[in-house]
Amino acid sequence: MYRSMTSRRVRNYVMVIVMVAVSFLYVTPLISIIYTAVERGGAVLVEAGLRFLADLPPTPLSTSVGGIAPALIGSLLASALAILITIPIAFLMAFYVTEFPRHPLSRVCEVVVRAFSGVPSIVVSMFIYSTVVMSMGTQSLLAGSLALAIVTLPYTYVYFTSAFRSIPESLREAAMSLGMSRVGALIHVYVGVLRRSLLTGLLMSYVRAFGDTAPLLFTMGFLMNAVFAGVLQQSNAVPLMIFVYALSPYENFHRVAWGATLVLLIIYLALFTVSRVLVRGVKL
Amino acid sequence: MFFSKSDKLLFYSTLPLIVGVLGILLILSYMILSQSWPSFQRFGFAVLTTSAWSPSDDPQREFYGLAAPIASSLYVSILSVLVSVPISICLTLTLIEILPKYLGAPLRYVTEVMGGLPTVIYGLWGSTTLAPFLRDQVMKPLHDYLGFIPLFSCRPLTGHSMLAASITLAVATTPYVTALLIEGYYLIPSKYKEGAYSLGATDYEAYKIMMGILKPYVIAASLLGFSRALSETTIVALTVGNSMKLSLCLFDPAYTIPSLIANQFESARLYEYALPTLFAGALILLLISLAASYAGIRLVYGWRERIHV
Numbered sequence: 001m002y003r004s005m006t007s008r009r010v011r012n013y014v015m016v017i018v019m020v021a022v023s024f025l026y027v028t029p030l031i032s033i034i035y036t037a038v039e040r041g042g043a044v045l046v047e048a049g050l051r052f053l054a055d056l057p058p059t060p061l062s063t064s065v066g067g068i069a070p071a072l073i074g075s076l077l078a079s080a081l082a083i084l085i086t087i088p089i090a091f092l093m094a095f096y097v098t099e100f101p102r103h104p105l106s107r108v109c110e111v112v113v114r115a116f117s118g119v120p121s122i123v124v125s126m127f128i129y130s131t132v133v134m135s136m137g138t139q140s141l142l143a144g145s146l147a148l149a150i151v152t153l154p155y156t157y158v159y160f161t162s163a164f165r166s167i168p169e170s171l172r173e174a175a176m177s178l179g180m181s182r183v184g185a186l187i188h189v190y191v192g193v194l195r196r197s198l199l200t201g202l203l204m205s206y207v208r209a210f211g212d213t214a215p216l217l218f219t220m221g222f223l224m225n226a227v228f229a230g231v232l233q234q235s236n237a238v239p240l241m242i243f244v245y246a247l248s249p250y251e252n253f254h255r256v257a258w259g260a261t262l263v264l265l266i267i268y269l270a271l272f273t274v275s276r277v278l279v280r281g282v283k284l
Numbered sequence: 285m286f287f288s289k290s291d292k293l294l295f296y297s298t299l300p301l302i303v304g305v306l307g308i309l310l311i312l313s314y315m316i317l318s319q320s321w322p323s324f325q326r327f328g329f330a331v332l333t334t335s336a337w338s339p340s341d342d343p344q345r346e347f348y349g350l351a352a353p354i355a356s357s358l359y360v361s362i363l364s365v366l367v368s369v370p371i372s373i374c375l376t377l378t379l380i381e382i383l384p385k386y387l388g389a390p391l392r393y394v395t396e397v398m399g400g401l402p403t404v405i406y407g408l409w410g411s412t413t414l415a416p417f418l419r420d421q422v423m424k425p426l427h428d429y430l431g432f433i434p435l436f437s438c439r440p441l442t443g444h445s446m447l448a449a450s451i452t453l454a455v456a457t458t459p460y461v462t463a464l465l466i467e468g469y470y471l472i473p474s475k476y477k478e479g480a481y482s483l484g485a486t487d488y489e490a491y492k493i494m495m496g497i498l499k500p501y502v503i504a505a506s507l508l509g510f511s512r513a514l515s516e517t518t519i520v521a522l523t524v525g526n527s528m529k530l531s532l533c534l535f536d537p538a539y540t541i542p543s544l545i546a547n548q549f550e551s552a553r554l555y556e557y558a559l560p561t562l563f564a565g566a567l568i569l570l571l572i573s574l575a576a577s578y579a580g581i582r583l584v585y586g587w588r589e590r591i592h593v
Contacts, residue, residue: 012486016382023378026371027394029455033401033409089301096298105302112306118577119312120515122542123566126549127312130319130563150308181288204400211402214517214542218549239404243518246408261405272397 034265041262044255052259057224057241060250068260070223074235078141078220079209081231082148086156087202094160099182117154121214124150129218141235144220148209155208159201163194196278203275211268213239238264313570320567323348323560331564337528337548343556350565352530356538357569360450360520361513363534367454368513369506372461376469377491379462399459407522410452411444415523418451419443423535438533444525447534452523453513461509468501468584469494471591500587507580511573517542541565 003011045052048065055067093113097106128147133139167190175185191198221234222244229235238260245257323331327348334349375395379388423440430436476497480490495502525537526547539547545562552558 008486008489012488015488019374020378020382022371022374023391026375026455026458027391027398029409029414030394030398030401032413033405036409036413037405089305092294092298092301093305096295096302100295105299108306109302112302112309114577114581115309115574116305118511118515118574119309120517120542120566120569120573122515122517122545123316123570124312126319126545126563126566127315130315131311153305181291183288183290183294207400211400211404213402213404214546217517217546239402239518242404242408243522246404246411246522257408261408264402265405268400268402269397272400276393276396 037258037262037265040255040258041260041265044259045262048259053263056227057256058252060248060252062252065252065255065259068238068241068256068263069227071236071238071241071260072263073228074141074144074220074223075210075237075239077228077231078145078148078216078235078237079206081141081145082152082209083156083202083205085145085149086153086205090153090156090160090205091198094157094164095186098161098164113154113157116150119150121147121151121212122217125215125218128215133219136232138232139219139221139234141220141231141233144216144235144237147215147219148212151212151215152205152209156201156205159204160198163197163201164190166197167193200275200278203271203278207268207271207275210271211239211264213237213243216240217243316563316567316570320560320563323557323564326557327561331561332568335528335530337544339551339555339558341555346555346557348557348561350541350544350561350568352528353539353541353544353565354568355530356446356524357514357540357542358572360446360453360524360538360540361510363446363450364453364457364513365506365510367451368458368461368509369502371454371458372465372505372509373495373502375458375462376465377495380466380469381487381491395459395462398455399463401456403456403516403518404522406452406456407519410448410455410519410523414452415443415445415448417443418445418448423447427535434532435534438531438536440535442525442537444523444537445535446524446531446538449520449524449540450513452519453516456516456519457509457512460512461505464505464508464584465498465502468498468505468587471588472497473591497591500583504580504583504587507576507583511576511580514540514576515542515569515573517546521546541569 044065048055048067052065052067053072054069056069057071058064058066093109097109100106124147128143128150129139132143132146136143171189171193172185175189180188216237217240220237220240222240223229223234223236242257242260242264245253245260248254331349332354333351335352336347336349338345338347340346379392379395383391419440419442423436423443423445426436427439472494477490477494480493485493520540521543524540524543526539526543527537528539528544529536531538545565548558549562552562
């Protein structure tokens, strides 16, 4: 089909402008999210002050907003415990797969971890419920952490494999030609070179675990009358609390949910920015 | 392959790890299957083809069917992919080709922020801000003027609907799809672009050629985005309206499988067949999601091997 040069040029301009416009339009939800969170959550935070981070949640009909302490403590601990489980596993598997890429087991490893990322997180929650929670007789921080660990594993693995793959072949060859073993190269060369990207992977996995709700739905419990009851007892989490309170009919709970959302948003943005600054320092 | 004893040690100590992780996956599938078995035994395939949720204290009178949640799940996820993939294509081209670096870098940062944003924040925003906005600005006019089309035939009430859910999902999954497309775009050898320009193509025509080469990757990214949208719980449970109803109309509330599970799990423990039925739903979800991600990943690997020949 023949088109004149002018019509092609016009078409070009129009389409480029449309694409840029769509791209910038896509950013508006984030602006709206931050605006709403600051507007509605800010009011709650100003009213409750720093006590919001240290107090227990309110009763449905009380007039004060109380605080989110059990959720905050639960989230911090559960995500730490979760990445404590995933990081060593993901690290070893990632190293293994990048060092022995042709080995049939590496293929198996790749396929299995990829399959994990296809498992819906609510299914993981049900699985932990029917195994760990059922056998322990109670929902617990430990069960929640295990669910989070399964869900974060594929993310951590992807971060670490891409970190290991970014090692220049020349460095690898230099290490080998000095007579280093693979483990020696890992300890003396790779970890030093990759320390920032490995730290980023760790941080991003933590953020991922911190913000996830679905794995905790049936595993974590919903602790409200104490800040912390022990690892083997019920606990709470910030995203979980937001979710449950947002679905509840009480106005006061909605306000707590917005306050908690602002806290979660601030934590997320802070950790995300730190991890980005870390990445910027990496030059290979 | 091994340079020292420690290498061998590392190799063999990683073995149980891989087997363990594979084992968890198998146990997970087995647990879900065995927990759902009573439901299949009692209702047979009716649990997938009928649509009902009537718990009862008398196990003989319990009746459940998951047809509506399964259909709505697919409907909502496909809709969200239809929204997110075109946006992702625009974003990919804008970020890589169109914008200069000082504008592209901040935009890319923002999309990355949006990619990792906790889903519960999207859900809360979708239910309190986006849904009322869509109801007033989009659903009502569409219903008033185009109400004769079945898609728009029902009256929007709270705004919590399949449309609100799929748009919120699309906003949340676009960064993921975009990241995949960007990764694929960089793998295209530059000779194609050079060829297009040397034949006198305009920018837009060159992009079209590049996207044509990327097509299998786009399909793969859509499948992976679909699998992610399908398994998303928080966003959907907060925005979809949660009602057991089989409808084609975009403005109707519905249940997807994850939102049904999230809403009914606590009370389902009280009834004999409710919990197994939820596990049956989880099994279907797992199967579809795994199949979609497997197909997506196969496409990606196949394409990568072909493009580098």
